[in-house]
Amino acid sequence: MVHTEMTVGDLIDRLSVCDRSAPVRQAMNPFFPMAHRLAQVIQAADETGQPVVYLAEGRDPNTQLGHLPPEAAVDLAWQAPAQAPPRSPRRTAGSK
Template identity: 75%
Template structure:
C-alpha cells in the first residue's frame, strides 16, 4: 500500500537534523498561512484500525502565533517568491 502520509519514523528522521532546543510549531492553512504552537502528541486508531499519531495545537489564546514568515511559505511551496514590482522613473517638476 502506497501512502502519502508521513510516518512517525520519517518525522523523527527529519527532526533529528534540527536543533533539539528549538520550539516546535505547526504551519497551517496554505491559503492563509499561520503558525501555531504544538501542545500535545496523541496516539489513536483510525477507522481502519491503523495506529495514527496526532500533533495538536494548544488551547491557549496565544497558541496561534501569527503569519508564517515568507521564506517558510515559499519553502512549503504554498506561495511563490515575491519580488518588488519594477520601479517606474520618477516624474520631474515639469510633468515629464
C-alpha cells in the same frame, strides 16, 4: 491515486537534522498560511484500528501566532516567490 503518509520514523528522521532547541510550530491552511504552536503529541487508533500519531495545538488563546513567514510559505510551495515591483524613476521638483 495512492496517498502515502509521513510516518513517525519519517518525522524523527526529518527532525534529527534540526536544532534541538528550536520551538516546534505547525503551518496550517495553504490558502491563508498561519503559524500555530504545538502543545500535544498523542497516539490514537484510526477507524481501522491502526495507530496514528497526532500533533495538536493547545487551547491557549496565544496558540495561533499569526501569519506564516513568507519564506516558509514559499519553502512549503504554498506561495510563489514574490519579487518587488520594478521601481519607476523619481520625479524631481518642477518636472512633469
